[in-house]
Amino acid sequence: MALANIASLATAVPPHIIDRDFVAREAGRIFARFGDEFERMASVFTNAGINKRYSVCPLEWFETASGWNDRTERYLEGAKNLFRQAAGAALERAGLAARDIDVIVTVSSTGIATPSIEAHVMHEMGFRDDVMRVPVFGLGCAGGTTGLAIAARLAGGPVPKQVLLVVIELCTLAFRPDEMSKSNIVATALFGDGAAATVVSANLDGAAIEHTGQHTWPNTIDVMGWRVDDQGLGAIFSRSIPDLVLTDLRPVADRFLENRGLTIADVDHFSFHPGGAKVIQALETAFTLEQGQLVHEREVLADYGNMSAVTVFFVLDKVLPLKTSGRRFVGSLGPGFTASFLTLLQ
Numbered sequence: 453m454a455l456a457n458i459a460s461l462a463t464a465v466p467p468h469i470i471d472r473d474f475v476a477r478e479a480g481r482i483f484a485r486f487g488d489e490f491e492r493m494a495s496v497f498t499n500a501g502i503n504k505r506y507s508v509c510p511l512e513w514f515e516t517a518s519g520w521n522d523r524t525e526r527y528l529e530g531a532k533n534l535f536r537q538a539a540g541a542a543l544e545r546a547g548l549a550a551r552d553i554d555v556i557v558t559v560s561s562t563g564i565a566t567p568s569i570e571a572h573v574m575h576e577m578g579f580r581d582d583v584m585r586v587p588v589f590g591l592g593c594a595g596g597t598t599g600l601a602i603a604a605r606l607a608g609g610p611v612p613k614q615v616l617l618v619v620i621e622l623c624t625l626a627f628r629p630d631e632m633s634k635s636n637i638v639a640t641a642l643f644g645d646g647a648a649a650t651v652v653s654a655n656l657d658g659a660a661i662e663h664t665g666q667h668t669w670p671n672t673i674d675v676m677g678w679r680v681d682d683q684g685l686g687a688i689f690s691r692s693i694p695d696l697v698l699t700d701l702r703p704v705a706d707r708f709l710e711n712r713g714l715t716i717a718d719v720d721h722f723s724f725h726p727g728g729a730k731v732i733q734a735l736e737t738a739f740t741l742e743q744g745q746l747v748h749e750r751e752v753l754a755d756y757g758n759m760s761a762v763t764v765f766f767v768l769d770k771v772l773p774l775k776t777s778g779r780r781f782v783g784s785l786g787p788g789f790t791a792s793f794l795t796l797l798q
Contacts, residue, residue: 456607456615458600458796459656462541463769464534464647465506465756470624472503478514479640486632493634496641501729501750505644505757507624508534514627523625523684527563531620532572534647539577539618542649546656550578553651554613555606557586559599559761560620561678561787562685564589569620584613592676593725594666594786595619595761596648601664601794603652608661612654620647621760626678626685639687642728644757648765659772660797662779663712667704672789693727693785697734701791705739705783708793719795720778722746723771725764726753727785735783761786772798 476497483490508530535558543550556570556579565572568587570579586606591598596619603617623643628636652661676693679686709715716739724735726749736743744750748770756766764784771780780796 454608454612454654455660455662456604456652456654457656457658457660458772459651459653459658460542460545461650461765461769461772462538462545462648463762463766464537464541466508466530466534466645468507468510470505470507470511470644472497474511475641478511482515482629483632483637489632490637493637496637499729500641501753502642502757503754505624507645508622509624514629516629518684519682520684524563527622527625528565528569528572530622530645531560531563531565531569534620535569535573535618536577538620538647538649539616542616542651546651546653548614548651551580552614553579553583553616555584555586555603555615557588557599557603557606557615557617558620559588559591559595559617561590561592561595562621562623562625562760570618590787591761591790591792592786593727593758593760593763594784594788594790594792596725596764597782597784597792597794598666599761600650600652600661601792603650604661604664604794607652608654614655615652616649617652618647618649619762619765621645621762623758623760626687628683628686630683631686635687635689638689642758644759646756646759646762646766648762648769650765659780662795662797664794665708665711666790666792667708668788668790669700675787675789677787694730694734696789697731697738697785701735701783701785702738704791705781705793714795718779719781721771721776721780723764723767723780723782724749725784726750726767727758729753
């Protein structure tokens with residue numbers, strides 16, 4: 453099986469900017485009816501390490517609780533627009549046309565679309581009628597790294613294929629002004645919208661996807677995910693993710709490397725999905741990195757927030773152009789509770 457390469461990478465964000473001051477002010481106003489219960493958690497908005505985020509919805513949308521119909525319509529429209537932007541840019545950077553793509557892998561866990569998003573736009577964008585469609589749902593923040601692993605396997609198989617991976621997450625559509633819970637407040641403080649696309653090919657140059665893997669811990673279904681009710685999706689964070697990173701992630705990562713004949717000493721660079729400021733600190737501790745070393749993760753979190761599966765590509769978009777030689781370890785965590793890993797060679 454040939455190694456597949458990241459031939460191009462492009463990112464996209466929707467038009468509406470949500471800055472930190474607006475979020476803190478509006479959250480205080482919207483959740484004021486919950487009184488002291490909100491005040492006890494209000495500091496999360498100033499401690500999240502986020503300066504601004506992007507949303508498919510205008511700012512006034514957040515003042516009302518919208519149900520499934522409105523959220524789904526906005527998801528479909530926003531996701532289609534971001535697919536066009538990110539996929540179009542990735543194809544252009546790879547020097548390919550849509551008709552050159554054999555497989556489209558679409559990753560998204562923040563809305564429901566059947567047919568999936570690529571089916572809505574593929575013909576207008578010029579993709580072939582016989583292109584293979586691989587929609588992936590439910591992996592949350594781990595979906596970006598896992599999606600890249602899926603794309604690599606398809607691209608480097610016995611019959612190499614040109615694969616377009618598109619990751620779209622519209623997390624702000626899960627905003628719930630009707631709910632006072634720690635999970636909802638954390639989600640309100642962290643989540644942003646965005647998309648990324650990459651062409652993965654064994655025939656084009658780029659960072660090589662060397663090894664991929666996953667680990668799902670038992671008895672952790674309740675750690676992270678979505679709750680579904682009449683209003684829409686609601687965030688679930690039932691345990692401390694930073695604590696899980698500190699205690700459980702490194703042994704699993706070491707085993708992933710060991711099973712492939714490697715150790716952590718064989719890794720030259722690290723890139724992670726930046727779930728939040730405390731998660732980044734925990735990652736640095738768990739992998740024996742200097743505090744502050746994950747500078748690109750902090751920059752992405754500050755400028756875009758947590759865009760779920762998309763976020764790791766914004767980190768890679770910063771580091772891959774640096775052309776740093778050696779092996780890069782990439783990791784993300786998501787519902788399951790699942791860790792998704794891969795190594796890149798440049």
